Structures are given as structure tokens and as C-alpha cells.
Amino acid sequence: MDAFRAANRAKWDELVQPHLTSGFCSVDALREGHRRLDPIVERELGDVAGLSVLHFQCHFGLDTLTLAQQGARVTGLDFSARAIGAARSLAAETGLNGTFIEGDLYAAHDLVDGTFDLVFTTWGTICWLPDIAGWAMIAARFLKPGGRLYFADCHPMAYIWDDAAGACNPAAGRYGTKYPYFHSAEPLALDDAGDYASDHVTEQVRTYEWVHPIGDIVTAVAAAGLRFEFLHEHPWITWALLPSLVPHGEHLFGWPDGTNPELPLSLSFQARRPG
Numbered sequence: 001m002d003a004f005r006a007a008n009r010a011k012w013d014e015l016v017q018p019h020l021t022s023g024f025c026s027v028d029a030l031r032e033g034h035r036r037l038d039p040i041v042e043r044e045l046g047d048v049a050g051l052s053v054l055h056f057q058c059h060f061g062l063d064t065l066t067l068a069q070q071g072a073r074v075t076g077l078d079f080s081a082r083a084i085g086a087a088r089s090l091a092a093e094t095g096l097n098g099t100f101i102e103g104d105l106y107a108a109h110d111l112v113d114g115t116f117d118l119v120f121t122t123w124g125t126i127c128w129l130p131d132i133a134g135w136a137m138i139a140a141r142f143l144k145p146g147g148r149l150y151f152a153d154c155h156p157m158a159y160i161w162d163d164a165a166g167a168c169n170p171a172a173g174r175y176g177t178k179y180p181y182f183h184s185a186e187p188l189a190l191d192d193a194g195d196y197a198s199d200h201v202t203e204q205v206r207t208y209e210w211v212h213p214i215g216d217i218v219t220a221v222a223a224a225g226l227r228f229e230f231l232h233e234h235p236w237i238t239w240a241l242l243p244s245l246v247p248h249g250e251h252l253f254g255w256p257d258g259t260n261p262e263l264p265l266s267l268s269f270q271a272r273r274p275g
């Protein structure tokens with residue numbers, strides 16, 4: 001497991017610098033005081049002013065500090081030392097309050113104090129985690145009675161498509177698949193020197209990722225004692241997951257015109273710890 005984690009961390013360490021200057025991430029909007037969360041999360045999350053928020057896998061704190069700008073008291077956790085260093089610098093530069101903790105998600109109980117109104121985790125998180133049941137138990141453990149877990153990410157169904165150019169383009173009748181839908185303890189070894197948010201080419205090419213189908217996610221959250229309030233499936237996602245996706249308004253990508261049927265690209269849910 002340590003070798004998988006070390007490879008993944010090396011990739012994420014490398015991506016921090018390019019993301020700080022990438023237009024995709026819009027750090028300047030945070031500096032200027034008008035950055036917003038993506039439209040899916042913004043619509044579903046509601047007012048966070050006054051809430052205590054624990055952000056799992058916070059990267060360099062961009063969404064964390066956006067929540068702080070909206071009045072939340074925020075704590076971010078990430079295992080990338082460079083990401084946490086950049087988050088602390090960004091907090092200092094913008095004058096926003098945030099506590100940023102370097103560490104593995106599965107060690108959170110040793111690193112993070114207290115309980116929170118909201119555990120927030122979005123876009124590109126659980127694919128890096130081998131144990132979805134353990135993840136859900138950790139999220140539940142950090143919730144106050146009545147607190148909620150908010151989650152948004154790639155739909156597990158959307159991970160199955162072949163991401164080579166032209167391989168999957170339902171608008172043209174091509175449905176190429178490449179990856180499994182069901183979980184396996186052994187991770188997928190993926191080779192990609194690219195970056196979804198910049199044209200940076202990474203030295204760390206290989207990463208290790210795990211698939212978690214919907215049944216496993218929902219069962220894990222329910223088994224951790226949380227009660228679902230909604231689970232939404234969307235034909236949009238916040239990055240160009242496949243070459244055939246096209247911009248859909250600001251900050252979202254969807255299937256091209258003529259795609260029928262449109263299949264889900266992302267998933268979001270909210271589940272609450274009983275009060």
C-alpha cells in the first residue's frame with residue numbers, strides 16, 4: 001500500500017505548482033474575493049456561513065478557502081506536503097482563516113481534533129482511496145450529531161469509458177469502454193503524464209486508483225450510520241473527463257448535442273448524522 005500511496009502523492013505534489021497558476025483553478029478569483037464553487041455544488045450545498053467544515057483531500061485549499069470566504073470555519077486535510085504548504089500560503093496571502101493539516105485520510109483520527117457541522121469532499125477524491133467503508137466511517141466520526149456529509153464526484157459509471165480520443169463518443173454512436181465498474185482490492189495502475197487542469201507534463205507518470213461502484217458507496221455511508229437526504233446523478237462534470245465532452249455553461253462539461261441517451265457523468269449526495 002505504501003508504494004501506491006507514495007506514487008500518488010508524488011503525482012499530486014507535482015501538480016500543485018501548475019494548478020496555482022492554471023486558469024482552470026481560478027485562484028485569482030479567490031484573491032479578488034469573488035470565487036464561486038462549481039454550479040452543481042453551489043446549488044446543492046446551501047449557506048455555509050457560520051458552519052464548521054472539514055474538507056477531506058483539500059488539495060491546495062482553493063475550495064476550502066472559498067468556503068471560508070463565504071463565512072465557514074474551515075479545516076482542510078491532504079496528504080500532499082506541497083499542497084498543504086500552498087494552502088497555508090494562500091490563506092496568509094488572502095487573509096482568510098483556515099487550518100490546513102498534512103496527512104493521510106485514513107490517519108485523520110490522529111490528526112484532526114473535534115467534530116464538524118459539515119464534512120465536505122468533492123471532485124476526484126475516493127478514486128485515490130482503497131477502502132470505501134473505512135472512508136465513510138471516518139467521515140461519520142467527524143460529524144456532530146445533526147451534521148452532514150456532502151459529496152460530489154465523477155459518477156462510477158462514467159469511469160468505465162475509454163478515454164482515448166474518439167473511442168467513446170455516444171453522439172456518433174461509439175460507446176468504447178476500457179475500465180471496470182466493480183471494485184477490486186488491487187488498484188488500477190494508470191499511466192498518464194498529463195493534467196486535467198493545465199498542460200503540465202508530470203515526471204510521475206503512474207498512479208494507482210480504485211473503483212467504487214454506487215452500491216458500495218451508498219452501503220458504506222448507510223453502514224456508517226448516516227441518513228441519505230438526496231443522491232443526484234448529473235449528465236455534467238467539472239472537468240473534461242473524456243475528449244468527446246463539450247463545455248456546458250461555465251465550469252461544467254457534458255455530452256455533445258445529439259447524444260441519446262445522455263448517461264450520468266457525476267454524482268452528488270448529502271447524508272446526515274442523526275441528531
Ligand SMILES: C[S@@+](CC[C@H](N)C(=O)[O-])C[C@H]1O[C@@H](n2cnc3c(N)ncnc32)[C@H](O)[C@@H]1O
Pocket residue numbers: 008009012013057058059060061062063064077078079080083103104105106122123124125128129
Ligand atoms: C483531485 S484532488 C481534489 C481536489 C479537490 N476537489 C479540491 O478541493 O481542490 C485529489 C486530492 O486528494 C489528495 N489525496 C489523494 N490520496 C489521499 C490520501 N490517501 N489522503 C489524503 N489526501 C489524499 C491529493 O493530494 C489531492 O490533493
